[in-house]
Amino acid sequence: MDPDNSILDDSKRKFISTCLGGLAILAVTGGAVVTSSIFRYYLIPRPTTDNKGKITIPVKDLAAGAAKFFEYNGYAAVLVKKMDGRLAVLSAVCTHLGCIVQWDAKRQEFICPCHAGYFTPDGEVISGPPPSPLDRLPFNVANGIVTIG
């Protein structure tokens, strides 16, 4: 197809093919490294938190039957002190379509404002479209301080 081929002898053509192969490798590796690292690192920077993703909240900040919302690992989360005084730490992201649930202190339930999903203070679905309970987050309590993560 290439008109130049007719004037090139075999050894030259072979040499040029080798060079082209080298260039192809350069282009593919260079392009791949640059684009992938830009996409992997520059465009999605991982948050550098000093507390290594741990959040601490004093228990006394919370009255019985109250909830406290906070950010954990880049997502909304909530700490609830149930009426009996037991604690629960849940992801506040509704399992249906990702809205943030609200705490209804009167009914002692979570309600998702988007499509009326109801959850118990432990995150179990009471009614509505959510397919699964709210995610539970690991936590422990020591000296009156809740440490999440």
Next chain:
Amino acid sequence: MIYLLKHIYEWIDVRLGVHEIINKKRTSYLMPRNINAWYSLGSVLLVSFVLQITSGLLLMLYYVPDVDKAFASVSFIMNEIPLGRLVRLLHAVGSSMMILVLLMHMLSVLFMGSYKSPREFHWLTGFTLLLLAMGISLTGYLLPWNQLSFWATTVATDTGNAIPLVGEYLVELLRGGHQVGHHTLGRFYTLHVGIIPATMAVLIIIHILLVQRTGISTPPFGLEDTTNKWKDDKFVYEEHPDGIPFFPNFLLQDLISISLYLAFFMTFVFFFPNLFIPAAAYMPANPLVTPSHIKPEWYFLANYQTLKLFPSEIIGITIQLAGIFFLAMLPFFDQGAEKHPLKRPVFTCTAISVILIWVGFTIWGLYS
């Protein structure tokens, strides 16, 4: 898979005639026999412009154009975002590189007489692009909101005050107030990321279309007759019947130049980045403290020195504006047919003297 691709190609081809264009360009787009490497600088410029746009867009993702946040956001990009320092340096160093290649491109056109008729439009669009490139650098300089950018902008915009009658109004228009401040940042940001790059893109397209329309100029080297063949009577496409094909021969020259440019560029980005970014550029802007020894970017040093030299600003500015005007109108002043630099000694000597003066003033400005 291959069948599918072929099918898609054919679907497009019967509608747009892609194959015909490719074939025509491949076989009939011929370059002058004696073409040289200087002719590949246009492609280098195109690549550097695209790189600036790309790195600029990446920076825009994190940059905040607000006087209270701009410095911190740039510092955040450089210190916290992975690869952020690299992207920022590519953009900052790249601007200097682009100006450098622009100047080289212009010098090659000057000495080979390629600006001569019928290529007045090529020269005018190219010259405007140079001015715009300087403008985009000047406006970009302010955005990191550091001591250097703040005071360089203050001084640069203040020069406008010397213009009689409209000067004060112009400065206020440019700054959005009496002093460089919040509104200046908004204006410069708009110019830097919107108005100037869009204008440049349009002008670049026009510039390339103009070259395509008139054909490539014949370099004056290695020929007996080096005069301009164009007659002022009708439009002629400058053909090179016995020339070398653009594809693949000259494209390879373009690619060689682009690769060498990238190597040169990367050397500065990785090993001498601070040559272009002095320490004052890492101090947040303080409108109450002027740092000592602030210097403009290297391509403004000659202008800076000229202004320092003349006791009256208006004289300094007038001289520079006259210089710009003369250079912009060069194809209209220089009507001679001869293109070879050695066969038009007056032009060549003048050009070399002006370049030497420019270089001298730049060095003087650097060390003064």
Next chain:
Amino acid sequence: MRCLGVILLALGILITSQADAAVKPVIVCIQCHIAQPTKFSQPVKLWETSIHAEHGVGCNACHGGDPMDSAQAMSPARGFRGVPIPTAIPALCGGCHVGVTKHYTDSAHGRTLGKGGPTCVTCHGSHDIQKASLDLISKKKCSTCHTPEKAWLIRSTMLKRDTMLNAIEKKIKTLRSQGVETDQLEKRLFSLRNRFHAMFHSLDIKLILQESEHIQAALEKTSGAGGVGTGPLTGVVAVGWALIAALLFYLIKKNLD
């Protein structure tokens, strides 16, 4: 000559000395004392050269009284205490220099207070107080009370630490001038230097050594996440990549022509 923006010499002149700009309070003490015989006017002249004067710490900070009211300036009712007795000096200075006083009190110097041991002013002077430096430790001064060997050993150890701190400071400055975020390091160095100077009075160097090594270690790691991909190795790869590409293009072109 070809230009769009034009640059002119900086308008303002650098305001180098922040100290000059500091507001000096009107002190009536000085107005009277400066005109009196040497015994009473000398302190004013000495004070004017001191680091206290530089930072706007006036007569009343040590001597009490009211510097704004000439009639009542030296009234005990306004807290005037005149010349302090020697044993009260450490407590007086310690009113502001809290950390140092603690270390001083625990040291051999402090334990001999009132028994011929030195007070603050013995080394630092009373009115012409200068910024603390190693120059205060001189063989002559120390040997007024004891042999200077121990003092000299401490001085040379301090000098080493001081040099190290200065080296750290220089390195931080260099990093800063290259756009590296150094706020945290600068704060740590500042507090370290303060602790270092305070701690000298307790004559214990070990703690300083530890902390300065911590900073040194933090310095080594300070390139931040943003520094990723700007190392010399990446540079060599990037430049090499472009040069190889240029070479291959050149070889193809040469064989085609």
